[in-house]
Amino acid sequence: MIAELGLAALWLAAALAVLQLVGGALALTARGSALGDLVRPVAVVQGLLALVAFAALIRVFAVTDLSVRLVALNSHSMKPLVFKIAAAWGNHEGSMLLWVTVMGLAGGFVALVERRLPERTMLATLAGQAFVSLGFYAFLLIASNPFERLATPPAEGNGLNPLLQDLGLAFHPPTLYLGYVGLSVAFSFAIGALVTREVGPAFARAMRPWVLGAWIFLTLGITAGSYWAYYELGWGGWWFWDPVENASLMPWLAATALLHSCGVLAARNALRAWTIMLGVVAFSMSMVGTFLVRSGILTSVHAFAVDPQRGTFILALLAINIGGALTLFGLRAGTVTEGERFAVVSREGALVMNNVLLSAILGIVLFGTLYPLAAEAMGAKVSVGPPYFNPVSALFFVPMLVVLAVGPLLRWRQDKLDRIGKGLALPAAMVVVALLAVLMIGGAGLLPYLGLALGAGLAVASFLPLRDRNLRRTPLPIWGMVIAHFGVAVALLGMASESAYSVERLVALRVGESTAVGPWSVRLASVDPVAGPNWTALEGKLEVRYAGGAVEVARPQARNFWAPAQQTSESSLLTRWNGQLYSVLGEEASDNRWQVRLWWKPFVTLIWLGGMLIALGGVLAVIGHVLSDWRRIVARSRIADRRESQGR
Amino acid sequence: MSRALFRLGLVLMLAIAAMLSPAVIAQEMESTAPYAYRQLDDASQEAKAQKLMETLRCLQCQGQSIADSDAPIAGSMRSLVRERIAAGEQPEAIRSWLIERYGDYVSYAPRVSTLTWPLFVLPIALIALAAFLLRNRFVFGRRA
Numbered sequence: 001m002i003a004e005l006g007l008a009a010l011w012l013a014a015a016l017a018v019l020q021l022v023g024g025a026l027a028l029t030a031r032g033s034a035l036g037d038l039v040r041p042v043a044v045v046q047g048l049l050a051l052v053a054f055a056a057l058i059r060v061f062a063v064t065d066l067s068v069r070l071v072a073l074n075s076h077s078m079k080p081l082v083f084k085i086a087a088a089w090g091n092h093e094g095s096m097l098l099w100v101t102v103m104g105l106a107g108g109f110v111a112l113v114e115r116r117l118p119e120r121t122m123l124a125t126l127a128g129q130a131f132v133s134l135g136f137y138a139f140l141l142i143a144s145n146p147f148e149r150l151a152t153p154p155a156e157g158n159g160l161n162p163l164l165q166d167l168g169l170a171f172h173p174p175t176l177y178l179g180y181v182g183l184s185v186a187f188s189f190a191i192g193a194l195v196t197r198e199v200g201p202a203f204a205r206a207m208r209p210w211v212l213g214a215w216i217f218l219t220l221g222i223t224a225g226s227y228w229a230y231y232e233l234g235w236g237g238w239w240f241w242d243p244v245e246n247a248s249l250m251p252w253l254a255a256t257a258l259l260h261s262c263g264v265l266a267a268r269n270a271l272r273a274w275t276i277m278l279g280v281v282a283f284s285m286s287m288v289g290t291f292l293v294r295s296g297i298l299t300s301v302h303a304f305a306v307d308p309q310r311g312t313f314i315l316a317l318l319a320i321n322i323g324g325a326l327t328l329f330g331l332r333a334g335t336v337t338e339g340e341r342f343a344v345v346s347r348e349g350a351l352v353m354n355n356v357l358l359s360a361i362l363g364i365v366l367f368g369t370l371y372p373l374a375a376e377a378m379g380a381k382v383s384v385g386p387p388y389f390n391p392v393s394a395l396f397f398v399p400m401l402v403v404l405a406v407g408p409l410l411r412w413r414q415d416k417l418d419r420i421g422k423g424l425a426l427p428a429a430m431v432v433v434a435l436l437a438v439l440m441i442g443g444a445g446l447l448p449y450l451g452l453a454l455g456a457g458l459a460v461a462s463f464l465p466l467r468d469r470n471l472r473r474t475p476l477p478i479w480g481m482v483i484a485h486f487g488v489a490v491a492l493l494g495m496a497s498e499s500a501y502s503v504e505r506l507v508a509l510r511v512g513e514s515t516a517v518g519p520w521s522v523r524l525a526s527v528d529p530v531a532g533p534n535w536t537a538l539e540g541k542l543e544v545r546y547a548g549g550a551v552e553v554a555r556p557q558a559r560n561f562w563a564p565a566q567q568t569s570e571s572s573l574l575t576r577w578n579g580q581l582y583s584v585l586g587e588e589a590s591d592n593r594w595q596v597r598l599w600w601k602p603f604v605t606l607i608w609l610g611g612m613l614i615a616l617g618g619v620l621a622v623i624g625h626v627l628s629d630w631r632r633i634v635a636r637s638r639i640a641d642r643r644e645s646q647g648r
Numbered sequence: 649m650s651r652a653l654f655r656l657g658l659v660l661m662l663a664i665a666a667m668l669s670p671a672v673i674a675q676e677m678e679s680t681a682p683y684a685y686r687q688l689d690d691a692s693q694e695a696k697a698q699k700l701m702e703t704l705r706c707l708q709c710q711g712q713s714i715a716d717s718d719a720p721i722a723g724s725m726r727s728l729v730r731e732r733i734a735a736g737e738q739p740e741a742i743r744s745w746l747i748e749r750y751g752d753y754v755s756y757a758p759r760v761s762t763l764t765w766p767l768f769v770l771p772i773a774l775i776a777l778a779a780f781l782l783r784n785r786f787v788f789g790r791r792a
């Protein structure tokens with residue numbers, strides 16, 4: 001009953017999306033303007049109906065209704081409740097339903113609150129949003145119905161991949177999807193503005209919170225995903241340049257470029273066509289990411305959902321949406337003037353450099369990710385991995401860090417480098433000192449050295465924009481920028497330190513034997529069986545001491561899940577201020593020895609701390625922008641009221 | 649008679665179960681691939697081996713290097729890399745040997761070839777494209 005309710009809500013939502021599209025498009029013509037009033041309420045109800053469908057899916061998963069095919073395939077009655085619920089979106093159909101739900105709610109929210117833009121632009125925007133949604137509704141209803149029933153329900157479900165039965169991963173996909181779909185709003189705004197040719201600061205201010213919001217979720221999603229891979233896969237790696245990781249990185253790169261160009265458009269009415277273009281590209285990257293992950297054309301640790309037929313459907317959607325948007329862009333871009341001009345040495349100039357470099361990195365990641373697929377299609381198998389991505393992206397990332405240090409100090413329109421030269425002396429000195437220090441310590445490669453030196457300089461430089469400012473009166477978006485840029489420096493220091501100074505120790509220990517890794521001494525005290533709700537495990541008890549200090553205990557596990565039957569290793573992480581001790585219990589070797597894998601990773605936690613700081617910067621910026629927009633609206637309506645009362 | 653058969657069957661089944669248990673597989677790995685989970689004693693050789701292992705693909709797994717995988721083939725390949733490094737072979741020679749055996753797919757570092765040249769032209773092309781696009785974007789001198 002609940003499943004049928006969900007399906008009905010989904011069909012109704014799709015029907016309303018048709019109405020929203022047709023109504024919005026007709027309202028743009030002279031005759032159909034009466035339909036215009038309909039579009040906003042329809043968008044809201046469409047979003048709510050999608051939410052009803054999603055709630056229904058959560059419900060059938062929560063009660064493990066095995067007569068629903070999706071539940072039988074992906075869940076199990078013996079799982080903890082939180083993983084039963086997470087299983088609802090841990091599969092293809094459910095994640096697509098989550099996608100349309102978020103997209104519908106976002107569209108409804110825009111329809112409800114956005115009043116700044118010209119009504120025609122809004123109608124075109126909402127029609128665009130409906131058009132994109134409609135493709136995904138069709139995909140769900142035709143090719144991947146999540147509510148399909150089984151004639152004979154099985155006695156028990158298949159269970160969820162044990163690697164996914166982890167709190168971090170339960171919330172990683174929804175976070176990324178919020179980011180992906182937030183960019184769909186930016187995309188629709190771009191389409192709306194292209195249709196009515198109204199691109200300007202007001203448009204940028206309307207689009208910016210959505211871009212920032214999406215970017216925050218993408219940042220958090222990538223950070224969480226990286227940490228998950230780090231502790232769950234059991235080998236201490238935190239970024240593999242795996243296609244699925246790249247799929248989340250590409251929209252992030254585009255969104256980062258977009259939010260910076262949005263800033264230029266909002267403040268200076270420049271980079272109009274470029275910002276529109278990035279709006280189209282950013283969401284295209286979200287769709288490419290979804291296609292890569294959901295179609296199963298990749299061979300990757302992440303590709304848990306595999307179905308090539310559906311891939312064709314998503315590819316068609318991709319072609320229609322991106323192709324359509326780019327065609328529209330090609331037709332209209334000529335009539336959207338580029339706006340105000342500026343000098344090379346200026347804030348705009350630095351932001352353009354930022355955009356160009358980010359786009360170049362995006363190009364490399366996209367090309368490097370798709371190239372093996374293209375080669376395979378032509379009958380040759382190649383792999384493109386870290387040895388390619390690291391140096392080639394560094395080629396563009398290093399100059400970007402320099403621009404990142406200098407850019408925020410420059411004035412709009414035109415400036416002189418002499419003016420800010422003095423201020424940059426301190427970070428430049430930091431770079432030199434750090435470089436000398438790491439060269440003296442030695443033992444690492446060129447890229448980690450560069451990372452440590454530039455990270456140290458950038459950490460100082462990121463605070464320079466606060467100089468000569470009254471800190472109490474500094475606007476929130478400035479604080480946001482400072483914290484986000486500082487976060488980049490922190491993450492960079494973590495990455496460089498991890499790759500330069502990690503120590504690895506692989507040993508086979510008898511119970512009672514000891515070993516050492518970096519400054520730690522480690523003793524295998526015991527190996528005992530333990531049991532969880534749907535697994536049994538062997539748990540090693542490691543007594544560890546940092547530099548002869550107090551004894552601490554690490555408990556890595558080798559887990560055996562029984563539904564589905566699979567082994568995972570639960571690593572144990574001991575976090576100190578200056579790094580993490582990472583331990584894994586492996587198989588039992590001959591003569592009662594146990595394989596133990598140990599890593600000491602100095603300052604590795606800075607990677608994810610940096611990621612969170614970047615997201616925090618975004619949050620401050622959103623709050624700042626929304627508050628000032630709101631104040632502006634209130635002030636304007638007050639002036640209008642006063643005029644009206646004076647008029648009488 | 650039937651009881652003897654039953655016993656024999658039971659013993660056989662237990663033996664098969666024991667052979668398939670992870671511990672036995674691990675012990676067998678120890679003899680066929682001694683360096684799968686063991687480091688080289690010489691730290692500089694181990695560092696060399698580690699660096700190479702991080703750039704070789706585990707052929708059985710999906711998108712993992714042999715340095716990040718518990719798959720048996722990854723273990724054998726790690727052992728092979730460590731043994732050859734210990735014997736004094738250069739990392740690039742080992743990579744070439746593996747590519748000859750398993751194809752380009754095994755190496756995460758694409759070599760410049762008729763197949764892969766676009767990967768290396770791309771960064772240069774991107775720099776050129778950026779310079780071209782930016783050419784008209786800026787107003788130089790005092791006109792701004």
